[in-house]
Amino acid sequence: MTLRNRELVNLFVVAVITGLGFASVYIARQEVVSTASLSYALFFFGLYVAAHAVARLTVPHADPYLLPLTGLLTAFGVTEIYRLDPDNAFRQGLWIVVGVAAFSATLILLRHDFRRLESYKYIFGVTAIGLLILPALPLIGQTVNGARLWVKAGPLQFQPGELAKIFLIVFLAGYLREKREVLAQGRLKDFGPLLAIWGAAMLVLVETNDLGSALLYFGIFLAMLYVATAKPWFAGAGMVLFVAGAAVVYQLVSRVETRVTIWLHPWTDEKVFCAQTGGLALRQECDSYQLVKSLYSIGNGGFGGKGLGKGTFSNSGGDPLIPYLNTDFIYSALAQELGLIGIAALMLVFMLFCLRGFRIALLAQDGFSKLLALGLTFGFALQTFIIVGGVLRVIPLTGITLPFVSYGGSSVVANFILLAGLLLVSNRANATANIPMEGRP
Amino acid sequence: MRLLAVSSVDVDGVLLLLKIGFLGLLYLFIWRIVRTASKDLRLPQESFILAPQQAEAAGLRKRSSPPMGRLVVVKSPVLEVKSEYVLDSAGISIGRGSQNTVALDDDEFASASHARVEPRQDGVWLEDAGSTNGTYLNGVKLSRPRKLTPGDLVRVGETDFRFDR
Numbered sequence: 001m002t003l004r005n006r007e008l009v010n011l012f013v014v015a016v017i018t019g020l021g022f023a024s025v026y027i028a029r030q031e032v033v034s035t036a037s038l039s040y041a042l043f044f045f046g047l048y049v050a051a052h053a054v055a056r057l058t059v060p061h062a063d064p065y066l067l068p069l070t071g072l073l074t075a076f077g078v079t080e081i082y083r084l085d086p087d088n089a090f091r092q093g094l095w096i097v098v099g100v101a102a103f104s105a106t107l108i109l110l111r112h113d114f115r116r117l118e119s120y121k122y123i124f125g126v127t128a129i130g131l132l133i134l135p136a137l138p139l140i141g142q143t144v145n146g147a148r149l150w151v152k153a154g155p156l157q158f159q160p161g162e163l164a165k166i167f168l169i170v171f172l173a174g175y176l177r178e179k180r181e182v183l184a185q186g187r188l189k190d191f192g193p194l195l196a197i198w199g200a201a202m203l204v205l206v207e208t209n210d211l212g213s214a215l216l217y218f219g220i221f222l223a224m225l226y227v228a229t230a231k232p233w234f235a236g237a238g239m240v241l242f243v244a245g246a247a248v249v250y251q252l253v254s255r256v257e258t259r260v261t262i263w264l265h266p267w268t269d270e271k272v273f274c275a276q277t278g279g280l281a282l283r284q285e286c287d288s289y290q291l292v293k294s295l296y297s298i299g300n301g302g303f304g305g306k307g308l309g310k311g312t313f314s315n316s317g318g319d320p321l322i323p324y325l326n327t328d329f330i331y332s333a334l335a336q337e338l339g340l341i342g343i344a345a346l347m348l349v350f351m352l353f354c355l356r357g358f359r360i361a362l363l364a365q366d367g368f369s370k371l372l373a374l375g376l377t378f379g380f381a382l383q384t385f386i387i388v389g390g391v392l393r394v395i396p397l398t399g400i401t402l403p404f405v406s407y408g409g410s411s412v413v414a415n416f417i418l419l420a421g422l423l424l425v426s427n428r429a430n431a432t433a434n435i436p437m438e439g440r441p
Numbered sequence: 442m443r444l445l446a447v448s449s450v451d452v453d454g455v456l457l458l459l460k461i462g463f464l465g466l467l468y469l470f471i472w473r474i475v476r477t478a479s480k481d482l483r484l485p486q487e488s489f490i491l492a493p494q495q496a497e498a499a500g501l502r503k504r505s506s507p508p509m510g511r512l513v514v515v516k517s518p519v520l521e522v523k524s525e526y527v528l529d530s531a532g533i534s535i536g537r538g539s540q541n542t543v544a545l546d547d548d549e550f551a552s553a554s555h556a557r558v559e560p561r562q563d564g565v566w567l568e569d570a571g572s573t574n575g576t577y578l579n580g581v582k583l584s585r586p587r588k589l590t591p592g593d594l595v596r597v598g599e600t601d602f603r604f605d606r
Contacts (some may be wrong), residue, residue, distance in 0.1 A: 017466050025460040027452060065474050072470070093539070114573050119554055178540065181531065255492065307456055308463075338464075345467045352474050359478070365561045432561060432586075 010068035028309030059427035086118035121174030212398025305339025532559030551598030
């Protein structure tokens with residue numbers, strides 16, 4: 001079976017799984033959900049077959065599992081978003097269409113040689129910084145939930161940080177490939193760029209009040225630096241610098257301090273000051289309300305889950321009890337409805353995505369491709385860890401999207417571009433390598 | 442639409458079946474991919490890490506890498522004839538501009554980033570890096586990357602190189 005036929009078969013399996021998921025939401029909530037719900041599954045299958053057709057034409061040798069895995073992740077997301085609010089699912093569906101269009105455009109534009117991106121690395125670097133600064137600008141910048149991550153231009157509202165992540169990875173792949181030998185010598189004067197990027201990460205942290213994004217960008221940088229130079233202590237020193245910087249910011253920015261307090265002590269026995277109401281309240285009734293309720297709902301899901309369409313807590317008005325359930329907390333909604341067994345499957349799907357991505361990095365032949373594939377995969381993995389770790393109280397919670405699953409346009413579109421990048425690297429690696437590939441006899 | 446007519450006990454039964462189907466198929470799908478991934482583990486592995494010396498020290502890369510080859514200048518308006526550029530795992534970039542391994546500074550026919558010679562698993566490959574005037578291998582303009590064999594002549598701008606082992 002050729003690689004692309006294998007992809008098509010996998011997409012078909014994913015479509016059946018999606019259909020089963022939609023069907024169970026439909027049956028469980030037939031009083032709210034219209035009969036059109038099942039057409040969602042068909043619509044998605046059609047959309048992914050279109051993406052598959054573009055891949056067949058542009059990247060015939062690319063990995064056959066990444067696209068079906070993506071399909072599965074978006075299906076998990078849309079099913080749960082649909083279950084929470086059908087209108088949002090419609091919008092998310094539109095964003096996935098835009099995402100597939102961006103995916104196709106990336107593949108078509110770069111089908112001959114994506115490595116010419118390397119010549120434009122500084123343009124990518126500067127654009128990434130520009131995008132990161134955008135939300136801090138007056139007029140267009142928007143503060144949502146105390147974090148300044150949004151840009152509003154007319155009716156459009158987006159998070160430029162998602163796209164900046166990909167541009168930053170392209171820049172770092174080009175830059176580190178060129179400078180890695182100089183950096184590997186470890187002379188003090190060569191540490192200028194490293195310190196500059198650390199400074200930039202700290203600035204992003206202060207500017208946006210968001211620990212998660214700063215951790216994400218800096219983590220991607222450290223991973224790529226380690227791969228480029230093979231010096232573990234670079235990554236170690238970088239982490240120490242980050243922790244030191246974050247500790248200083250913790251003292252200065254009250255929001256970061258609040259996040260850490262919520263993480264360490266979500267429950268209090270006595271009433272403490274509550275900034276939202278201005279009075280005294282138990283912390284679980286105030287700052288850590290969202291996190292604590294989310295932990296309860298994950299616990300409520302138990303091993304087998306409440307069943308799709310039947311689980312999540314809602315208030316007397318019928319709205320979800322947990323704010324931002326379909327973005328930051330979609331993990332806990334899924335955990336409650338699918339249980340440990342279902343959410344473990346979701347995490348396995350994420351791991352498989354990363355496994356395929358790292359495999360592409362291993363097989364890539366030249367430095368730029370290797371660094372690009374590794375950076376894209378690591379960024380994807382770290383983002384998943386930051387939000388899932390935050391929801392499970394492993395690390396302080398920061399509002400960041402669960403790739404492909406959370407409700408949110410910028411994230412979906414950016415991650416589809418990331419997927420296109422991985423397929424391009426994979427196509428080139430598999431086409432030029434003479435090693436035996438799975439799928440070939 | 443007969444489903445709407447069934448009693449609530451039946452709905453629970455149907456939901457349970459759907460759930461088992463959903464999870465069962467999901468885990469089967471995951472298992473399939475894991476199985477192919479475990480086949481990959483038996484393939485010769487490469488390291489993520491790019492710097493060859495350190496990787497070698499860490500035992501991550503096979504020690505006896507064969508000599509990769511070198512480029513010898515045959516004719517050039519800017520470089521000294523017979524000077525040599527030894528190929529390492531990072532490859533050689535050729536172009537006008539100091540960021541290149543081989544900098545052809547006053548060669549007006551060379552582009553800033555002109556061509557690249559790089560070792561891959563199956564040999565040494567020459568490829569054009571999007572130059573204006575093209576890269577020539579044994580007098581033929583390169584349209585796609587080509588594998589080099591010893592004795593090949595590479596022309597970039599007005600400079601000729603010979604590829605030797």
